[in-house]
Amino acid sequence: MALTVMWFTMIAALLAGTGGAAQPPAAGSGGRSWPVSGPGPRGRPEVLRIFEPPATGWGAGHRGVDLRAGPGAAVRAAAPGEVVFAGQVGGTGVLVLRIGPGLRISYEPVRATVPGGARVAAGAQVGVLDGGLAHCPGGCLHWGLLQSVPGGDVYLDPLSLLPAWIRRPGPSRLLPVYGVAAPA
Template sequence: MPFLKPALFTVMTLIVLAGPGAADPTPGGKWSWPLSPRPTVLRAFDPPDKPWLSGHRGVDLGPTSDGGPVTAPSDGVVAFAGVVVDRPVLTIDQGNGLKSSFEPVTSDLKQGDHVVKGQTVGTVQPGHCGSITCLHWGVRRDGEYVNPLGFVADLRPSVLLPLG
């Protein structure tokens, strides 16, 4: 497209190279899905406009069977394993300010236990998605919720670049 100005081409190139997710450091490379086979996203990440408003601060994955295994998406250390309000929760600290939380998940792991990518860390329990069993997966970076799918899939928008 000869009519594109060089500055516009540069901006378009930067969007592709530095789009959302491009600067997401993940220890040990790309994370893996916490369920196998690759699950369906039943409910997407939908953060609220303000921290105190309602929203969906993670993704719901499934459907899965009661007692289905949950695996660590990357290496880390168990930061919490217990009950919050009325459901079992497991939180893994992956370092670099990143923490994953899974619910409802029961686990024999304890705070301080080291886990490796792909290791079974717990089992899914019913109760989060009504009549079907699903896994809620949340990820926080420095305390702020981010889309977990950005660690297992390329979420950057497709951008057409001119040839030549």
């Protein structure tokens, strides 16, 4: 009987499109979250520009990810942590969240809704998107990840913070294969 219930539960999960994977953790459970909501599955926003690390510390590149979002959009903590900076840098609102030893997330352009020193859970609102960036027509959030190492900071891909089930654009679909012989 228990085996039948287990199989039924797995099949129900597959039919629901979860692929049998664990469901997203609730905000505050130590999980992860997209920093802005989008129209995709599980609130996945459109990625306008990917992380392109510079060849040198001073070279050209894109030291983060741009996510489509308009002014006034809620900005959430992608991981649990502590707000270590909330203010203006060169006239642009910036919020920095320390998420672990030597790891910091940055968000811009953001008007912070939490003060420096605040502890926040993954998924908790930390700010509001404040206007746009010149390189993002229609508005976007620039989301960065920095790691402190001896000699300075290294930029990392912030998408690496998110588990695969959040990053995937949607459930896999099995399609018929025509013209291929069935395996023996």
